[in-house]
Amino acid sequence: MSVGDQSVSDLLSSVLPKGYTADEFQRPLVTLTFAQSLDGKIAGKGGKQLILSGKESMLMTHWMRSMHDAILVGIGTVLNDDPQLNTRHIPEDDQPYHLPRPVILDTNLRLKRYCKLLKNYRERIGRRPWVICGANSTPDYAERKSALEDSGARVIAVPSEDGGSCLIMIPDLLKVLYNLGIRTLMVEGGATIIGSFLAESARTKPNAIINTLIVTIAPVLIGDDGVGYGEKLSTAQIPTLKHIRTEVMGRDVVVFSALE
Template sequence: MSGSDQSIADFLSSVLPVPGNSRPADEGLQRPLVTLTFAQSLDGKIAGKGGKQLILSGRESMLMTHWMRTKHDAILVGIGTALNDDPQLNSRHIPEDERPSHLPRPVILDANLRLRPGCKLLKNYQERKGRRPWVICDTNLSLDDVGRKYTLENAGARVIGVPSVDDLLKVLYNFGIKTLMVEGGATVIGSFLGESARAKPNAIIDTLIITIAPTLIGDDGVSYGEGLSAAQVPSLKHIRTEVMGRDVVVVSALE
């Protein structure tokens, strides 16, 4: 492992929670340990106009994100991110000779099953380059939704009906997901933050890791805090701040 990779590994080991070592308030909860992470601009934007993908992370912080993925059982994104970015949710930026064999499970929140059957996640699974994606939808599907469900299943997806975020975490835990990395987008980030504030002291986020890039996006950018009132924003305690290349990575935990 190179010096930079070892430095990233040491950083992640110091900030990520370990299954079995949860907070006292979490004792008895049947849910994964959740890391909420994303990159933002200096003015708090995570995407461009209309949700267009922005490459905010520099090389070092992007490498950290890919190492972080290998530390989790699954990675969750919303359907907006899946449609706008067509992500692969793998660890391809880690040098091949250093890349761990573990691949996290892709999980997509997709209430009405809008995921494209030809997306990279499903292509990677079909070509044995990635794990089978799990697509989380509403429990009550329309006839059109049922048709899309069959199409996605024929393309390789596992489609799971779940009524709420609380139920989602229980279902994932029962399916063997003990550590979950939530990458966004804005709606998903806001939902997890708001649900954590509502459910305290039993919040559903264990670690918040934000990469701050030295750039400004402006009014056309998409932020993640819109629609959250002061009562819906959880209290945070600072864990660590690290400079990675041109970016600053801030780690917090929920109080």
């Protein structure tokens, strides 16, 4: 697939950060990306999965995955969508050598043992998922942790600087991932994760934790039953964007931005 005179991989290489290393701030480079409807919805009622991206923009997303060390999603997305977080839409002849590491932010270890991420790992067609949880001392925590590890997951507790037992702060999360060797992180959602990363980027400017924002806009309307990502963000929690480029991919429009 090409966009104008460029291949998708060349396009992505041109918009992802250059001249900056993750080592500068001791955290991964972060790409926040998601698909939304024209009215700003990313999921259906109750977080139900919506297939918003057309085939061209979906292929772009899978190429983007191949260019990152890891993909981060929240447990709500995993429970609702049961995603695979791989690069399966890239044609077999073009399949990249690298597969991204699935990372699930799962504060209370609600991940199901039979989910596709763990099933793919057990069948040796996917990488071992990392499950990120809070520092938890509830009676059944050890049991749930053991069950997930027996199913193939690596469970990683992130201690919070504010002493909270379960709350995971984004800077703490990024520091742990960096120390585990993750230098490029693709954040895909859902709504709570997207809102949290946007708010944290506004708080940390001019060194916003999001380096690149890539939004696919599908030509559909969802209405009041849809779930958005910005309803709970105050004006102070909205970062300033610098437009990089806009591309039409099939039926969709993809907007590439950096954060100022």
